[in-house]
Amino acid sequence: MHAVTILKPLIARNRSWALQQRQRNPHYFRKHVAGQQPQALWIGCSDSRVPAEVLTGAHPGELFVHRNIANMVLEDDDSLMSVLQYALEYLQVSAIVLCGHYGCGGVQAAVALPAMSLAQEDSALARRMAHLRHSLEHNLLDYQQAEGNDAARLNRLIDAHVVTQFTHLISSEPVRRRWEQGKVLDVFGCVYDLQEGHLKELVHQNAAEVGHELQHSA
Incomplete structure (x- = not known):
């Protein structure tokens, strides 16, 4: 019932x-x-408070969407990588938006993971949180030593997390191949503020910038 x-x-x-x-x-x-002919791929968090189409005012057909816990980018995640490949090779999207959000429960769980019973489990969620904890490791000391209230400290850690996942994204094979082919692709790392309802851009990379890097590394 x-x-x-x-x-x-x-x-x-x-x-x-x-x-x-x-x-x-x-x-x-x-x-x-x-x-469908969406212009952008949205990679976001599965959090029910962060629906891509609602917070952007997008209509059906405008966004191709993938969401997972804590908007992580892992090259061994077949679900994400298949979405990424399909969006770039078949839908020919010209932009990717990677979006985290303040108050992310996944990031909070990763911070607390060593003290949680979840750390002793052999489960998909436990493995996911272990990956997330590992990706946050180089930012955890700053988080623990930072001044300010807990919410502000967590928000700064979430900003760093988005930047880390953005780095994984622009280093992924489908994205690098797209840029190496000289095709237009803008990739954005953003964070969503639950209290204000606003998106904020943290980082951006485009084909021209990457092409310049590739020329210098050749």
Whole structure:
């Protein structure tokens, strides 16, 4: 019975939303049937408070979306890497937005991991948190010694986490291949502020910059 009470309101809101869209534009849904041509790939956190389309005001067809715990970029993550390859090679997106958020529970769990029972588990979540803890390691000392309240210290750690995952992203084989082919691709690292509802850009890399680096490394 509980599952029904959850699903029924979702279906009702869906019907209301669909009706509103058709009233504004009778062809709203028809134009999406033939296929998709999103401009950007969004890699974000699975946190229910950070829905990509809602916080950006995007319409169906504008964003190709992948979300996972703590918006991590791991080259052995077949789910993420297949999404990345598909977005770049088949959908030909011209931008990638990697987005973390303040108050990230994944980052908080990674910080506390040694004291958690999760650290003793052999599970997918435990392995994920161990990867995250390892990626944060070089920033943890600064976090522990930093002044300020806990929320501000955590936010600075989350900024550093986004930059680290951004580095993994621009070093990944699909992204490097795209740039080496001379194709346009802008990659952004952003953070979302839950309290303000605002996105903030932390870091950006584009094809021209990478092309310049490749020439100098050749």
